[in-house]
Amino acid sequence: MYGQQESASPSEAGSQEKAVVHSIKELGQVSAPQAPEPEVQPFHCLTIIGQIEGHMVLPPRNKTTKYEHVIPQLVAIEQNPKIKGLLVVLNTVGGDIEAGLAIAEMLNTMKTPTVSLVLGGGHSIGAPIAVAADYSVISATATMTIHPIRLSGLVIGVPQTYEYLDKMQERVIRFIVEHSRVTQEVLREMMFRTGELVRDVGTVLVGEEAVRIGLIDEVGGLGVALARLNQMVQKNGEGGIQ
C-alpha cells in the first residue's frame, strides 16, 4: 500500500508540472495557487434580543442588542452576493426608539430577502422591526405588546414635552402602518385600550391575534420562516437551499 502511494505521487507531481508548462506555452502565465474561500452560509440569522441599546450604554444586567454592531452586519450581509437571505429572530422587550427604528429602516431597505420570526416576545419597539422584514412570522405562543410611549417617573407638565412624545409616537405608528396590513385606527385603538394591561393602557397580542389584526403575516415557526425565505430567494432566480 505504502509503496503504491509512493509511486503514485511522483507521477502526479509530474503531470502537475506538465500542466504548468502547458499553460505557460499556451497562455504565457502561471495561475497562482488559490486559498480555498471560507464557506458562507446562504442564509444568515440575526437575533434581536433583550433590550435594544441606543445612545445610552445600559447597565450590564440587561441583555442587549447593540445597534452600532448590528447595522454594519446588515451592510455586510447586503453586500455579500453569497448570502441569499436573512432570518431575523426577535425576542425583545423593546428599547431605544432611534436604534430600533434604525434597525427597522435598514432591514426594510435591504434587497436581500428578509423574514422575521417573533419568538417569545416582540414588544414595543420590537414591533416595527418585526414588520420591517419582507415577510413576518410569529410563533403561536409569542406575544407582542402594543402600548404608548411614556416617560416613567416624569410628570408631563408642559405642552412641548407632550408634543415631542407625540411626535415620537407618530414615527413608530407610521412605520408599523406603512409596513404591515394593520390600519392606523386599529393600532391606535390597541395602543390606548384600557382594561387589558393591569397597570397600563395597551394590548397584548398572542400569536394568532397579531396575524388577525394584520400586524404579522403568518403564525408559524422556523420551518415556515425558512420555507418562505427559500421561496423568495427562488423567486429572485438565485436558487435557494435544497
Place this chain on the structure above:
Amino acid sequence: MLYTVVPLEDVLEGLEEEPAPTMVLNVRGYSLEVELLEGLQARVVRLFSTDPEHYLLPHCQPGAVIKLKEF
C-alpha cells in the same frame, strides 16, 4: 428615549456603577475595545472598523472572550 415594556427603574438598575476600564487593541486591520480579564484574556466591548465583514467575525462580537496571545 426608551420604548419598552420593562419598567425604567429595572432597566436602569446599576447605572451608577462604574464600568470596567477598557483598552483598544489595533490588530488585523481593525480596532477592538476590550475589557481585560484574568489570565491574558479580554472581553470584547466594541469593534471599530469600516469593513462590514469584520462585524461578522465570531471573535469580534461584543461579549466574546479572546486570548490576548493570539493577537
